Amino acid sequence: MIRLSSAALVVLLSVAGVASAAVAPGNYIRTLTFGGVERSYRLHVPPGYDGGAEVPLVINIHGFTSNAVQQEAISNILPIADREGFIVVHPEGIANAWNAGLCCGNAGIDDVGFVRTVVADVTGQARVDRARIYVTGLSNGGAMSQRLACEAADLFAASAPMSFPIPFDPVTVCQPSRPIAVMTGMGLTDVLVHYDGDVFPSAAETFAQWKAIDGCTGATPDVTVVTGASRCETYTQCDAGVEARLCSITADSFIGTPFEGHVLYLNSDIDLSEEIWAFLQRFTLPDPPSQAILAGTNQVRSGRARGHTEIAWTVAFDGETWTAADGSGHVYTGTAQRKGKSKTWALIPTEAALATLGTIATEQLGAAGATGDVTVDPRSTLQLVVDRNGVPVRIKGALRLLRDGGPAGRLSVKAKS
Numbered sequence: 001m002i003r004l005s006s007a008a009l010v011v012l013l014s015v016a017g018v019a020s021a022a023v024a025p026g027n028y029i030r031t032l033t034f035g036g037v038e039r040s041y042r043l044h045v046p047p048g049y050d051g052g053a054e055v056p057l058v059i060n061i062h063g064f065t066s067n068a069v070q071q072e073a074i075s076n077i078l079p080i081a082d083r084e085g086f087i088v089v090h091p092e093g094i095a096n097a098w099n100a101g102l103c104c105g106n107a108g109i110d111d112v113g114f115v116r117t118v119v120a121d122v123t124g125q126a127r128v129d130r131a132r133i134y135v136t137g138l139s140n141g142g143a144m145s146q147r148l149a150c151e152a153a154d155l156f157a158a159s160a161p162m163s164f165p166i167p168f169d170p171v172t173v174c175q176p177s178r179p180i181a182v183m184t185g186m187g188l189t190d191v192l193v194h195y196d197g198d199v200f201p202s203a204a205e206t207f208a209q210w211k212a213i214d215g216c217t218g219a220t221p222d223v224t225v226v227t228g229a230s231r232c233e234t235y236t237q238c239d240a241g242v243e244a245r246l247c248s249i250t251a252d253s254f255i256g257t258p259f260e261g262h263v264l265y266l267n268s269d270i271d272l273s274e275e276i277w278a279f280l281q282r283f284t285l286p287d288p289p290s291q292a293i294l295a296g297t298n299q300v301r302s303g304r305a306r307g308h309t310e311i312a313w314t315v316a317f318d319g320e321t322w323t324a325a326d327g328s329g330h331v332y333t334g335t336a337q338r339k340g341k342s343k344t345w346a347l348i349p350t351e352a353a354l355a356t357l358g359t360i361a362t363e364q365l366g367a368a369g370a371t372g373d374v375t376v377d378p379r380s381t382l383q384l385v386v387d388r389n390g391v392p393v394r395i396k397g398a399l400r401l402l403r404d405g406g407p408a409g410r411l412s413v414k415a416k417s
Helices: 006-016 068-075 078-084 111-123 140-151 203-213 272-280 351-367
Strands: 026-034 037-045 055-061 087-091 128-138 158-162 181-187 223-227 230-235 244-249 290-302 305-317 321-325 331-338 344-349 382-386 392-403 406-416
Touching: 026 111, 037 068, 037 111, 055 068, 055 111, 055 140, 068 087, 068 128, 078 087, 078 272, 087 111, 111 128, 111 140, 111 331, 128 140, 128 272, 140 158, 140 181, 158 272, 181 203, 181 272, 203 244, 244 272, 290 351, 290 392, 305 351, 305 382, 305 392, 305 406, 331 351, 344 351, 351 392, 351 406
Parallel strands: 055 087, 055 128, 128 158, 158 181, 181 244
Antiparallel strands: 026 037, 037 087, 223 230, 230 244, 290 305, 290 406, 305 321, 321 331, 331 344, 344 382, 382 392, 392 406
């Protein structure tokens, strides 16, 4: 029998939903540590929220040189959230930027992992409908929304990137784990990110790639709505009930400046935030991954130094990818490989997950009197055992630690339901 500390029990209860109604309606600034850096996000909980029912969550991401406050103001999404009853998060990028592929700097920063961690943090505080988590954003934030649709389709039910195409060259680099509904907004008169492409891919290339990803049929979009000097075209006959949409907007924003036509919310034809929510809210994750709370221990050793902590992980698994959140702002992700025909899977952590585990091992060894940082051998894997329904029941692994390229001990992870 596993004995949990009171702190671990709080984590378990919160993740399970017993204590997840703790947050009250209002506006908050939350901070968390990710990748060794303290980061923040703005959290808006609508007036009608009482914790009695799960509600949708929208992540709304600011552009390059902008910030969460400005994105909140210019997108004007909060009145919609208050009317419709969903939670909104405006995360802050490092140096007012996001690592979103072709845009806009911050190389080496795992912003996909950061957004995943923000979602995990919010779902630990509020009753979020995990099948109705959405993302949108403007400019560099639009690029992040595209990238998250490409790389986090297991988490987001739909995406609405504004003012940026798929941020990869070629766009075929974008290969999400499933068909996902995407509404791309591009500016017909945008002088910064050109509609027909230049430095970045074109609107047409992006639309064609989402059509291909989503398995949409038809030579041309089957629904076209023209409003003034703007239009929205949609493929509705796509795999898994998703849709691919391109809204081509004639914006009135910042005429005569380098941002002319770029801030799409400022246009005379479409209330874009209303259009975004009307699109997003129609989609849900088709098959949420099997999920379980696993509790156990982390044990680390290096020479004479020993460390030991209790863990409570929420593990989600869909047979292809896995995610584990530990309730302390740490989120681990990766791919999975089945071992023969058994119920055991090898979990291959991402570089970001290995880095997080290395940081935790370093902290534990430091508390035990050891000096120097350790990393986790990139060849390390964990093992996951599932029941006949594919629900996680046990996770374990002995991860080899390295210091200056040489052996430095082991981090052992053991947890079960």
